[in-house]
Amino acid sequence: MAQGKAYRIAVIPGDGTGPEVVREGLKALDAVAAVKGFKVEKVHYDLGGERYLKTGDILPQGVLDELRTFDAILLGAIGHPDVKPGILEKGLLLELRFQLDQYINLRPVILYPGVETPLKDKRPEDIDFVVVRENTEGLYAGSGGFLRKGTPHEVAIQESINTRVGVERCIRFAFDFCRRRNAGKKLTLCGKTNVLTYAFDLWQRVFNEVAGEYPDIGTDYAHVDATCMWMVKNPEWFDVIVTDNMFGDIITDLGAMIQGGMGIAAGGNINPSGVSMFEPIGGSAPKYTGQNVINPLAAVAAVQMMLDHLEERPAAALIEKAIKKVVARDIKSLSAGRMGRSTSEVGDLVAEYI
Amino acid sequence: MAQGKAYRIAVIPGDGTGPEVVREGLKALDAVAAVKGFKVEKVHYDLGGERYLKTGDILPQGVLDELRTFDAILLGAIGHPDVKPGILEKGLLLELRFQLDQYINLRPVILYPGVETPLKDKRPEDIDFVVVRENTEGLYAGSGGFLRKGTPHEVAIQESINTRVGVERCIRFAFDFCRRRNAGKKLTLCGKTNVLTYAFDLWQRVFNEVAGEYPDIGTDYAHVDATCMWMVKNPEWFDVIVTDNMFGDIITDLGAMIQGGMGIAAGGNINPSGVSMFEPIGGSAPKYTGQNVINPLAAVAAVQMMLDHLEERPAAALIEKAIKKVVARDIKSLSAGRMGRSTSEVGDLVAEYI
Ligand SMILES: CC(C)[C@H](C(=O)O)[C@@H](O)C(=O)O
Numbered sequence: 196m197a198q199g200k201a202y203r204i205a206v207i208p209g210d211g212t213g214p215e216v217v218r219e220g221l222k223a224l225d226a227v228a229a230v231k232g233f234k235v236e237k238v239h240y241d242l243g244g245e246r247y248l249k250t251g252d253i254l255p256q257g258v259l260d261e262l263r264t265f266d267a268i269l270l271g272a273i274g275h276p277d278v279k280p281g282i283l284e285k286g287l288l289l290e291l292r293f294q295l296d297q298y299i300n301l302r303p304v305i306l307y308p309g310v311e312t313p314l315k316d317k318r319p320e321d322i323d324f325v326v327v328r329e330n331t332e333g334l335y336a337g338s339g340g341f342l343r344k345g346t347p348h349e350v351a352i353q354e355s356i357n358t359r360v361g362v363e364r365c366i367r368f369a370f371d372f373c374r375r376r377n378a379g380k381k382l383t384l385c386g387k388t389n390v391l392t393y394a395f396d397l398w399q400r401v402f403n404e405v406a407g408e409y410p411d412i413g414t415d416y417a418h419v420d421a422t423c424m425w426m427v428k429n430p431e432w433f434d435v436i437v438t439d440n441m442f443g444d445i446i447t448d449l450g451a452m453i454q455g456g457m458g459i460a461a462g463g464n465i466n467p468s469g470v471s472m473f474e475p476i477g478g479s480a481p482k483y484t485g486q487n488v489i490n491p492l493a494a495v496a497a498v499q500m501m502l503d504h505l506e507e508r509p510a511a512a513l514i515e516k517a518i519k520k521v522v523a524r525d526i527k528s529l530s531a532g533r534m535g536r537s538t539s540e541v542g543d544l545v546a547e548y549i
Numbered sequence: 550m551a552q553g554k555a556y557r558i559a560v561i562p563g564d565g566t567g568p569e570v571v572r573e574g575l576k577a578l579d580a581v582a583a584v585k586g587f588k589v590e591k592v593h594y595d596l597g598g599e600r601y602l603k604t605g606d607i608l609p610q611g612v613l614d615e616l617r618t619f620d621a622i623l624l625g626a627i628g629h630p631d632v633k634p635g636i637l638e639k640g641l642l643l644e645l646r647f648q649l650d651q652y653i654n655l656r657p658v659i660l661y662p663g664v665e666t667p668l669k670d671k672r673p674e675d676i677d678f679v680v681v682r683e684n685t686e687g688l689y690a691g692s693g694g695f696l697r698k699g700t701p702h703e704v705a706i707q708e709s710i711n712t713r714v715g716v717e718r719c720i721r722f723a724f725d726f727c728r729r730r731n732a733g734k735k736l737t738l739c740g741k742t743n744v745l746t747y748a749f750d751l752w753q754r755v756f757n758e759v760a761g762e763y764p765d766i767g768t769d770y771a772h773v774d775a776t777c778m779w780m781v782k783n784p785e786w787f788d789v790i791v792t793d794n795m796f797g798d799i800i801t802d803l804g805a806m807i808q809g810g811m812g813i814a815a816g817g818n819i820n821p822s823g824v825s826m827f828e829p830i831g832g833s834a835p836k837y838t839g840q841n842v843i844n845p846l847a848a849v850a851a852v853q854m855m856l857d858h859l860e861e862r863p864a865a866a867l868i869e870k871a872i873k874k875v876v877a878r879d880i881k882s883l884s885a886g887r888m889g890r891s892t893s894e895v896g897d898l899v900a901e902y903i
């Protein structure tokens with residue numbers, strides 16, 4: 196918050212349209228830094244599919260060690276059409292989340308005025324909630340294996356590993372976050388207690404226990420299947436939702452859709468006592484790469500979340516205002532190629548409004 | 550198909566509004582049997598929460614053995630507010646699916662003319678696909694456990710078990726089903742290959758292999774998170790979707806919502822060479838129980854699916870026509886309490902139109 200503060204930001208533009216949108220995110224960052232009088236030192240890292248294809252490197256230990264020294268990380272997108280699914284996702288994106296112990300994936304789902312949602316009769320006041328997704332365990336632990344692989348008797352097992360420590364810190368974060376939010380102050384646990392009777396038994400027990408320490412916060416429970424239905428039918432029922440890694444992955448993408456699509460959806464991978472990483476969640480969108488048509492607002496929103504996390508709240512608010520203005524005034528759609536403006540024009544407008 | 554044929558149907562009304570909606574489903578069944586000249590013998594079973602609370606019985610072996618002898622089973626709903634989550638679901642509903650080896654859960658997602666979808670700009674021709682959900686393994690295997698339960702070092706593990714046999718028979722069913730469908734003839738595998746690199750590696754390999762035997766059918770792949778987004782944004786992209794048990798649970802409920810809600814959504818638990826079970830998928834809806842306000846059309850649609858499965862195609866078509874007529878003419882909404890008609894009136898109208 197202090198005038199004259201300086202931040203060191205690691206920038207990983209990544210694959211596909213990642214570099215294009217990150218460029219516009221950084222434009223916004225520079226603009227707001229100038230206005231608010233703080234400094235930003237940016238160090239770029241060329242991690243991603245291209246480097247992997249050229250050198251075989253995914254995330255060298257030395258780079259990982261360097262990344263730990265930054266105030267935050269801004270990530271563009273990971274995913275390359277010539278690399279087998281799983282390699283970059285697991286080796287880079289998930290590896291960063293796990294190694295940096297970013298145990299929260301924070302996804303605001305907010306419909307801005309002027310943005311089109313695919314849902315009938317839903318207005319901005321109806322779509323305004325946050326998903327707190329556990330980000331370092333569950334089915335994402337990568338645990339499992341094959342028996343008799345390639346034979347008619349093959350068995351493939353994938354394990355969801357949930358620890359008391361991992362579940363509790365996530366649920367506590369969610370309660371704390373809910374308390375700070377100016378909304379209905381209700382935390383909904385999203386799970387599948389009636390079928391996943393080990394994993395969600397632990398989640399439910401910890402949730403009930405921790406809830407006792409937050410008497411000011413209402414609690415609720417919804418099965419993941421019902422959660423998806425309600426997100427479409429009654430998104431206004433939600434304030435903060437906490438859930439595991441896999442269900443979080445699913446409902447946050449559904450959330451991105453109801454808030455108008457990937458063009459505006461950003462997320463934070465948070466380690467409250469370490470280095471956090473912020474990203475537009477749209478992916479690398481290979482087919483739009485290099486065309487200057489992708490919507491960079493999600494990357495701008497990622498910068499906003501990053502500043503919020505760095506407690507540069509007025510700067511974050513300024514960016515949010517600029518996003519809302521562009522959305523309401525300047526672009527025809529949030530979708531790539533249909534904005535009526537180019538990627539860099541949108542970035543310029545954001546910077547101008549700041 | 551033959552005139553004068555006789556079917557033995559086991560009826561499990563179950564909990565909550567189950568008995569009310571099953572009653573109307575049977576009205577439709579009797580009406581269509583009279584018109585088409587086949588006989589139906591119905592045997593009721595009082596399985597469900599009430600019986601469990603009174604006797605401790607969930608699914609006695611004797612009953613299970615009897616159930617195997619029927620031509621089909623019609624189920625109302627399972628789930629009782631006084632019974633801990635998981636007991637009836639696992640002990641009865643999932644137990645039936647598993648013990649009777651109903652390895653397919655078939656869920657048509659069809660928007661009927663006159664039905665309101667929560668999605669903007671989507672018409673009946675846009676929402677018309679079928680989900681083929683694996684129904685006997687994956688995370689539903691019930692495999693897993695606790696380590697150091699109740700301590701700060703607790704670990705809870707839940708395992709997704711996928712077998713070559715289970716995956717292959719499901720994928721084959723989906724290809725065959727897709728071939729019989731009068732639509733775009735495209736089968737989409739819904740998974741999470743980039744993270745669940747054991748479970749969906751098997752699914753992907755089997756899918757690709759079996760696809761070779763069906764050159765007339767287009768194939769596609771979508772991550773489960775993307776599938777949810779597209780179901781909301783571009784449901785017209787789908788023809789038949791095949792997926793595992795857990796993801797199937799999630800996307801079929803989302804499917805029910807976009808087709809207008811639980812009031813109309815039915816599913817079949819299919820064992821192609823054994824006894825299959827058909828159900829409205831709305832659950833037991835305790836708060837509407839006994840009020841004669843719940844929409845019975847999903848149970849009627851379950852009867853339609855059952856007749857289709859028994860190869861009484863004209864009878865099934867007659868029921869479908871009647872449902873469409875009621876929806877287009879007689880009810881104001883598909884939601885419980887907002888139909889403008891009572892449960893039994895809707896059932897009477899269906900019977901009348903048949
Ligand atoms: C790319 C993929 C591994 C990732 C995930 O599944 O977590 C993405 O979908 C996300 O939600 O950030």
Ligand SMILES: CC(C)[C@H](C(=O)O)[C@@H](O)C(=O)O
Nearest residue numbers: 389390420638639642798830
């Ligand atoms: C009641 C529950 C166990 C069940 C499931 O998860 O399969 C239901 O949601 C369904 O989809 O039939």
